[in-house]
Amino acid sequence: MAEWAARLAGVRAVVLDISGVLYDSGGEGGGVPIPGSREAVRKLKASGLKLRFCTNETQATREKFVEKLQRLGFDILVSEVTAPAPAACRILKERNLRPHLLVHDGLVPEFDQLDKGNPNCVVLGEAADNFSYQNLNEAFRVLIGLENPILLSLGRGRYYKETDGLKLDVGVYMKALEYACDIQAEVVGKPSKMFFQSALAEMGVEPQQAIMIGDDIVNDVGGAQQCGMRALQVRTGKYRPCDEQHPEVTPDGYVNNLAEAVDIILKQLDK
Amino acid sequence: MAEWAARLAGVRAVVLDISGVLYDSGGEGGGVPIPGSREAVRKLKASGLKLRFCTNETQATREKFVEKLQRLGFDILVSEVTAPAPAACRILKERNLRPHLLVHDGLVPEFDQLDKGNPNCVVLGEAADNFSYQNLNEAFRVLIGLENPILLSLGRGRYYKETDGLKLDVGVYMKALEYACDIQAEVVGKPSKMFFQSALAEMGVEPQQAIMIGDDIVNDVGGAQQCGMRALQVRTGKYRPCDEQHPEVTPDGYVNNLAEAVDIILKQLDK
Known part of the structure; x- marks a missing residue:
């Protein structure tokens, strides 16, 4: 039996990353399910x-994203997904912020209900081709013109893999604007503690009652552990063998894939 | 008499920044001379x-840049200008590096003599519209594919001002790639010590014999002082009143413009 499986007492909830755990994104149909997931x-x-799904996906609204996963054969509902854009919307409303958006076109409808005139903050998402020099200059000018510049970043990832190669992720552009304006962004999404806490609150459990399963050693595993949760790394998605020597993060356990993780957890909890 | 003028003994050389000191860039004709310069x-x-001119200009070859300044009425020769691209070329040759270029189209000819096949480093300059998502992904993929990723950045500026507004500078994209690849760039250009030292070597003087005059509190003034030179800040170009409360850099003196600086220096040295 895996060593980590002996320490599952008290686990009442599972939090799943989506991309790289449930499916691999990109290509026709938007992706391919990982066997057994x-x-x-x-x-x-x-x-x-x-059970809760916790994603940093920001290329589409939560609705469109869930529709795609349903088409791929997953039993998943919008109400079961914690995602950065809806979390950012709550923050913007609470703090009376009017965002200038630099996000993927597919994400814009998430912010439909917000006043975006005379912006007093910038919301940065994984914007792909929208990360043009002109658009980045525009976002920069909004920030540098504010007395108290506020930058909300939907994640802090470095890069991700699509079928046609590695792509720069939102964190890279967050660092760019941080340096340009000499500010610190507020990260909404994994690995932010607040983000994991909101997923736990949705399930009504404490961190020590939950286990996270993800492919990203820093954003999934490290973030969940910082929040007091246990965390497993799957050897699918963006997992790389060198992750097992990561200088700062050590998962509670490794599994080959989600199917293996679930089989071990359920067998152990049955006892 | 200005306080700094009393401490000019031993000065034998002057180093001038160009943009914001000699002229303001942008608009028709490429810029406007600052009165008296x-x-x-x-x-x-x-x-x-x-006398030596020391610039971080990387939108055009040194030849084209000097031609423009001559058209604007300046007595300046290519051989009098220290600029990042020729310095980078020397470094690339010495270290047998084959660059992947992410620079302004106008700068490409500076690298004509170098082998650029199968690149083993990335050279980043102020690339303006060439800073597209696609081009940044390409530079990233070159770096992440190298066992020992080398990034040479032609400057580390945050932003600059053109007639149509503020624009993000090369340092912002340097930070982006540094974060993406978890590396440190090597900066060629101000405020790098090596860059000021090569300007001093061209004149055959020691740092304490030279005085820098620039508009950029960090890159001109701070960089020159780090190198052991004296440095004045002009109140032209990108100078902002808040520079006078800069937390880390205090110039040896302030002058309203280059004309005033030169008048004071020459009067004092005449004594």
């Missing part, structure tokens, strides 16, 4: 454990 | 002091 989600739902 | 350069040349 659809069945693993069904087993978790049948087990009585609480 | 053409005459000031002529006076310096007649004085017997050694």
Whole structure:
């Protein structure tokens, strides 16, 4: 038995990363399910454990994203997903902020309900081709013109992999604007503690009652552990063998994929 | 008399920044001379002091840039200008590096003599519209594919001002790639010590024999002082009143413009 499986007492909830755990993104149809992951989600739902999906996906609205996953055969609902854009919307409303958006076109509808005139902050998402010199200059000018520049970044990832190669992620552009304006961004999304806490609150469990399963050693595993949760790294998605020698983060355990993780967890909790 | 003028003993050489000191860039004709600066350069040349121009300009080759300044009425020669691209070329040759270029189209000819096949480093300059998502991804993929990623950045400026507004400078994209690849760039250009030292070597003087005159509190004034030179800040170009409360850099003196600086220096050295 895996060593980590012996320390599962008290676990009542599972938090799943999506990209690289449930499916690999990119290509026709928007991606390919990772073998066994659809069945693993069904087993978790049948087990009585609480379940929540926690993603940094910001290329589409939560609705469109969930539709795609349903088409790929996953048993998943919009209400089960914690994502950066809806979290950012809550923050913007609470603080009376009017955002200038530099995000993917597909994400814009998430912010439909907000006043965007005379902006007093910038919201940065993974914007792909929208990360043009002109658009970055525009976002910069908004920030540098503010007495108290506020930059909300939907994640702090360095890069991700699509079928046609590695792509720079939102964190890279966050660092660019931080340096340009000599400010610190507020990160909404993994690995932010607040983001994991909101996923836990949705399930009504404490951090020590939850286990995170993700492919990203820093954003999934490190972030969840910082929040007091246990965390497993899957050897799928963006996992690389060198992650197992990461200088700062050591997962509670490794599994080959989600299916293996779920089988071990359910077997152990059955005892 | 200005306090700094009393401490000019031993000064034998003057180093001038160009943009914001000699002229303001942008608009028709490529810029407008700052009043009195053409005459000031002529006076310096007649004085017997050694003179060198030290610029971070990387939108055009040194030849094209000097041609523009000559058209604007400045007495300046290519051989009198220390600029990042020729310095980078020397470094690339010495270290057998084959660059992938992410620079302004106008700068590319500076690298004509170098082998650029199968690149083993990236050279980053102020690339303006060439800073597209696609081009940045390409530079990133070159770096992340190298066992020992080398990034040479032609300057580390945050932003600059053109007639149509503030623009992000090369340092912002340097920070972006540094974060993406978890590396440190090597800066060629001000405020790098090596860059000021090569300007001093061209004149055959020691740092304590030279005085820098620039508009950029960090890159001109701070960089020159780090190198052991004295440095004045002009109240032209990108100078802002808040520079006078800069937390880390205090110039040896302030002057309203280059003309005033040169008049005071020449009067004092005449004594």
